[in-house]
Amino acid sequence: MRRLATVPIMLFLCIAAAGADGPRYVYEIRESAATKDDPWSMNMGIVAEAARLYSPVSFSKSGRRVSIALDTTLSFSLTRSADIERSDTRTLVRHEVLFKGDPMLPKATKRSTIRFSLSDIVKKGGPYAGSPLMFALRKAIEGSPYRSGRAWIISSAYDEAGRFTIIVALAKE
Numbered sequence: 001m002r003r004l005a006t007v008p009i010m011l012f013l014c015i016a017a018a019g020a021d022g023p024r025y026v027y028e029i030r031e032s033a034a035t036k037d038d039p040w041s042m043n044m045g046i047v048a049e050a051a052r053l054y055s056p057v058s059f060s061k062s063g064r065r066v067s068i069a070l071d072t073t074l075s076f077s078l079t080r081s082a083d084i085e086r087s088d089t090r091t092l093v094r095h096e097v098l099f100k101g102d103p104m105l106p107k108a109t110k111r112s113t114i115r116f117s118l119s120d121i122v123k124k125g126g127p128y129a130g131s132p133l134m135f136a137l138r139k140a141i142e143g144s145p146y147r148s149g150r151a152w153i154i155s156s157a158y159d160e161a162g163r164f165t166i167i168v169a170l171a172k173e
Helices: 002-019 039-053 118-124 132-143
Strands: 024-031 057-062 065-070 076-086 090-099 110-117 148-158 163-172
Touching: 024 118, 024 132, 024 148, 039 132, 057 132, 065 132, 110 118, 110 132, 118 163, 132 148, 132 163
Parallel strands: none
Antiparallel strands: 024 090, 057 065, 057 148, 076 090, 110 163, 148 163
């Protein structure tokens, strides 16, 4: 009887684990004029950002300088893209990315919830003004007490009020 009771529990856990491989979102802020007729430039940023940031990256800090290195190879597909907001000069695009098997993640020693508006990243994003996920990852690393470690995006969302909420995991090395 006890074995029969564990079968539904194990089945539920397998289904729940399979659901963890569901889509994740990658956001991109495109300059409207710069990529208007260049599909290669428009889509190459998606691949780099998704591969780097939903899997652990190694980082080290020295003063105000942050170095980031990719640790993992990922297999994923772009399932759907949608323009979320558009102005005369920029378009916010949300890409749905489906990973084929999640990488083994280290145990997070800290989680940071980074919140910012679309206008904040456009004005203060500097070299990361086009990549909300990289902007959030860098802010989490810069704000962490760790000199080195690993970091990755857990989740990302953009709401109707024009604000991003991105959760970043950090593991001390």
